[in-house]
Amino acid sequence: MIANVIVDVPSQAVDRIFDYSVPDEFAETITRGCRVHVPFANRPVQGFVIGLTDQSDIPVSKLKPIQEQIDLIPPLTEELLQLAEKIKTETLSLHVAVLKAMLPQAMRAKYQKNLHLQTAPETLEAVLQPFFKESSVMANWDEWRKEADEEEKKAAARAIRKGQLSVEPVVSTKDAAKKRLVFGLAVKNEKAREEAETLKIKAPKQAAVLFYLADQDKDSLYTVQELETYGSKAALETLVKKDLLHKQQAVVKRDPYEGREFTATGNLDLLPEQDVVLKEIIDCMESEQQRTFLLRGVTGSGKTEIYLQAIERTLEEKKEAIVLVPEISLTPQMVNRFKARFGSRVAVMHSALSKGEKYDEWKKIRDGEVDVVVGARSAIFAPFNNLGIIIIDEEHEASYKQEEAPRYHARSVAIMRAESYACPVILGSATPSLESYARASKGVYRLLTMENRVNDAAMPAVTLVDMRDELRQGNRSMFSDDLLERIEARRLKGEQTVLLLNRRGYSTFIMCRDCGYVPQCPHCDISLTYHRTSQALQCHYCGYSETLPVRCPECDSDQIRFFGTGTQKVEEELRKQLQDIRIIRMDVDTTRKKGSHEKLLTEFGNGGADILLGTQMIAKGLDFPNITLVGVLAADSMLHLPDFRASERTFQLLTQVAGRAGRHKKTGEVLVQTYSPNHYSITEVKQHDYLSFYEKEMQIRKMGGYPPFYYIAMIQISHPELQKVVEVTEKMSSFLRSSLSETTKIFGPVASPIPRIKDRYRYQCMIKYKVEPKLTEVLHDLMSSFQSDIARNDVQIIIDTNPYMMM
Numbered sequence: 001m002i003a004n005v006i007v008d009v010p011s012q013a014v015d016r017i018f019d020y021s022v023p024d025e026f027a028e029t030i031t032r033g034c035r036v037h038v039p040f041a042n043r044p045v046q047g048f049v050i051g052l053t054d055q056s057d058i059p060v061s062k063l064k065p066i067q068e069q070i071d072l073i074p075p076l077t078e079e080l081l082q083l084a085e086k087i088k089t090e091t092l093s094l095h096v097a098v099l100k101a102m103l104p105q106a107m108r109a110k111y112q113k114n115l116h117l118q119t120a121p122e123t124l125e126a127v128l129q130p131f132f133k134e135s136s137v138m139a140n141w142d143e144w145r146k147e148a149d150e151e152e153k154k155a156a157a158r159a160i161r162k163g164q165l166s167v168e169p170v171v172s173t174k175d176a177a178k179k180r181l182v183f184g185l186a187v188k189n190e191k192a193r194e195e196a197e198t199l200k201i202k203a204p205k206q207a208a209v210l211f212y213l214a215d216q217d218k219d220s221l222y223t224v225q226e227l228e229t230y231g232s233k234a235a236l237e238t239l240v241k242k243d244l245l246h247k248q249q250a251v252v253k254r255d256p257y258e259g260r261e262f263t264a265t266g267n268l269d270l271l272p273e274q275d276v277v278l279k280e281i282i283d284c285m286e287s288e289q290q291r292t293f294l295l296r297g298v299t300g301s302g303k304t305e306i307y308l309q310a311i312e313r314t315l316e317e318k319k320e321a322i323v324l325v326p327e328i329s330l331t332p333q334m335v336n337r338f339k340a341r342f343g344s345r346v347a348v349m350h351s352a353l354s355k356g357e358k359y360d361e362w363k364k365i366r367d368g369e370v371d372v373v374v375g376a377r378s379a380i381f382a383p384f385n386n387l388g389i390i391i392i393d394e395e396h397e398a399s400y401k402q403e404e405a406p407r408y409h410a411r412s413v414a415i416m417r418a419e420s421y422a423c424p425v426i427l428g429s430a431t432p433s434l435e436s437y438a439r440a441s442k443g444v445y446r447l448l449t450m451e452n453r454v455n456d457a458a459m460p461a462v463t464l465v466d467m468r469d470e471l472r473q474g475n476r477s478m479f480s481d482d483l484l485e486r487i488e489a490r491r492l493k494g495e496q497t498v499l500l501l502n503r504r505g506y507s508t509f510i511m512c513r514d515c516g517y518v519p520q521c522p523h524c525d526i527s528l529t530y531h532r533t534s535q536a537l538q539c540h541y542c543g544y545s546e547t548l549p550v551r552c553p554e555c556d557s558d559q560i561r562f563f564g565t566g567t568q569k570v571e572e573e574l575r576k577q578l579q580d581i582r583i584i585r586m587d588v589d590t591t592r593k594k595g596s597h598e599k600l601l602t603e604f605g606n607g608g609a610d611i612l613l614g615t616q617m618i619a620k621g622l623d624f625p626n627i628t629l630v631g632v633l634a635a636d637s638m639l640h641l642p643d644f645r646a647s648e649r650t651f652q653l654l655t656q657v658a659g660r661a662g663r664h665k666k667t668g669e670v671l672v673q674t675y676s677p678n679h680y681s682i683t684e685v686k687q688h689d690y691l692s693f694y695e696k697e698m699q700i701r702k703m704g705g706y707p708p709f710y711y712i713a714m715i716q717i718s719h720p721e722l723q724k725v726v727e728v729t730e731k732m733s734s735f736l737r738s739s740l741s742e743t744t745k746i747f748g749p750v751a752s753p754i755p756r757i758k759d760r761y762r763y764q765c766m767i768k769y770k771v772e773p774k775l776t777e778v779l780h781d782l783m784s785s786f787q788s789d790i791a792r793n794d795v796q797i798i799i800d801t802n803p804y805m806m807m
């Protein structure tokens with residue numbers, strides 16, 4: 001027997017099938033979809049069996065045998081294997097990259113590599129000798145490299161080149177890390193704070209860790225990953241030595257929802273609009289034809305109840321359901337609604353789970369222990385084998401597109417899978433993406449609409465506040481008088497406010513007031529962001545960080561100040577303006593710790609604060625009856641990003657957050673502070689008029705030649721030298737011009753909006769087309785003709801056939 005194997009070597013050059021012979025010992029057990037170890041270029045690598053045959057172009061005697069069969073039960077089903085082929089072609093990804101993307105992280109982890117000593121230890125350079133005293137194998141070379149100093153790393157590289165050491169991969173299939181190293185405070189919180197004050201200047205990282213822990217429950221334990229944003233591993237170890245922290249190995253619990261009680265809920269009686277929608281979906285299920293529905297329902301119209309009842313029908317038919325929600329709205333409130341209805345039949349998959357937990361959830365799906373999965377983007381690959389429905393909530397969200405290889409969009413994958421099972425796909429949103437709505441208008445998707453809120457709740461009244469007027473009237477603060485008055489009025493009535501700081505495209509940077517100097521990342525063309533907790537300036541792209549300057553490095557002025565607004569700053573200002581106001585702040589800093597998201601929301605839900613202040617993450621999914629005011633600070637901050645979807649995203653975000661107000665009995669109100677009160681993406685929010693926004697935005701897209709009128713593909717080229725990038729991009733552009741049809745437009749080479757990241761210059765070339773049957777073929781040709789440049793000259797090329805990040 002012969003196995004067709006896709007090897008796990010991330011290279012275009014080996015992106016094809018290799019044949020191996022199947023030794024007798026595996027002949028009985030091996031199946032398509034199993035992972036194996038095979039010899040490749042003289043080393044063992046992991047591979048996927050995608051076919052079993054009796055024939056090969058190579059004589060059987062020359063074939064190398066499979067060394068080991070990793071899985072007894074194939075982790076990939078027949079359907080997923082076929083799906084992988086389609087995704088690979090559509091997204092121009094490596095076959096192995098797609099196969100790996102379908103597996104839980106624990107199964108696709110990089111190999112651990114060990115260093116094996118090949119000579120007598122004395123012949124090694126002195127700096128290396130200590131590491132081979134006890135054993136001739138150094139375990140986990142990558143880990144070692146993280147800790148080693150430059151001298152040691154260089155010596156090791158030399159030894160490998162000389163053949164004194166060899167690198168051997170170790171493949172482990174299980175996530176062994178059930179026990180983990182955790183840290184906690186060894187002193188009282190006050191003591192920690194005192195120590196932090198004294199360490200602040202000399203050891204800012206240690207201080208940052210202590211400041212953070214001093215604010216938490218004294219007995220809480222944290223993993224290195226959780227504390228790393230404050231201080232390095234080294235800082236933690238130093239604090240242990242100083243007896244300020246203690247460390248220990250702790251067993252980490254696997255089921256994140258274990259032991260939690262969910263109040264069971266039953267079906268609600270559907271309202272007339274809901275009834276019509278559900279009937280259409282059920283008709284489709286019965287017809288056993290694949291159909292994609294776009295459900296546009298205003299915020300609070302009861303879309304989730306429809307999902308629940310449609311799933312119930314699916315389960316009655318003994319079929320399975322996938323529900324995708326954006327990572328950010330995978331809030332406990334959302335998860336609870338599914339758990340409460342379907343109990344232990346639900347698996348939950350999101351990035352906050354540990355690798356092991358994710359693996360466990362995945363295994364429940366594969367073993368048929370659950371029939372519903374609620375998860376973020378990658379849950380679309382759930383290994384069900386009798387799918388009855390796929391639901392994508394907030395279908396317009398950009399997070400459904402994966403921004404690294406394989407660059408797939410969960411929406412298209414959902415439709416491909418649904419075709420295999422002849423089942424419906426439901427795309428739900430109050431503000432559908434222009435692409436989806438255009439498809440629905442043309443009849444490609446079936447449009448379903450719900451215009452009314454549940455309980456006849458009115459849509460909240462939206463008021464725009466022109467911040468330019470505020471300034472003219474001498475109000476220099478970040479709050480309009482109106483906003484403060486209204487917040488205060490809610491507090492007096494015991495009602496609650498949600499306050500959104502739209503921070504995307506609005507960074508918090510440092511500027512010299514005398515000369516205008518703004519500190520930039522030395523490796524990327526972008527200004528550094530100010531982080532208050534660590535008192536440092538950080539680059540969001542490469543992680544570079546430096547201490548906060550006291551004087552301007554350009555003109556030596558001491559007027560170098562923090563600009564822009566962060567949630568912390570807003571919180572401080574609010575406290576100054578409104579005495580004793582109770583605020584819960586939700587942003588990356590306060591939700592880093594596992595479970596903190598849930599804790600904060602529960603506290604808010606129980607009336608623990610007057611204001612919930614936060615970034616984008618508070619805009620979605622919240623359903624609290626007592627929220628009667630929503631305020632938006634800096635509504636227009638992302639309108640000016642160099643991205644043709646900027647208006648669409650602004651409208652979507654504002655509509656979402658406005659939808660948090662007045663969802664139940666109490667009337668809601670929304671106040672939007674803006675510098676562009678006449679921009680249609682803001683005025684249409686006031687009218688709650690999706691259709692009018694859609695019409696206007698479509699005009700603009702038509703004029704600019706953007707989706708949904710044209711398809712776009714983007715080629716991004718980077719290299720450490722500017723000249724080389726320009727040269728390669730130019731060659732590629734002319735290659736495309738000569739290969740693609742005349743009606744297709746090619747824009748480039750042009751510098752990317754962020755022209756340099758991590759010391760690499762970035763150029764791009766954009767392809768716009770209406771019909772281009774040769775596209776994937778031509779792009780494949782492009783990759784192969786530039787193969788040698790890529791391999792030899794450190795040129796990096798990213799091709800995205802459906803780009804969402806235009807930067």
Ligand SMILES: Nc1ncnc2c1ncn2[C@@H]1O[C@H](COP(=O)(O)OP(=O)(O)OP(=O)(O)O)[C@@H](O)[C@H]1O
Binds near residue numbers: 300303304305659663
């Ligand atoms: N038929 C019904 N009868 C009574 N209450 C309902 C009904 N359907 C939904 N609800 C309730 O109305 C509220 C809003 O519904 P839901 O959260 O499903 O709306 P949604 O359209 O998903 O909202 P959003 O898009 O804003 O998140 C919820 O509290 C839900 O329990």
Ligand SMILES: [Zn+2]
Binds near residue numbers: 512515516555556
């Ligand atoms: Zn200056």
Ligand SMILES: [Zn+2]
Binds near residue numbers: 544
């Ligand atoms: Zn940088």
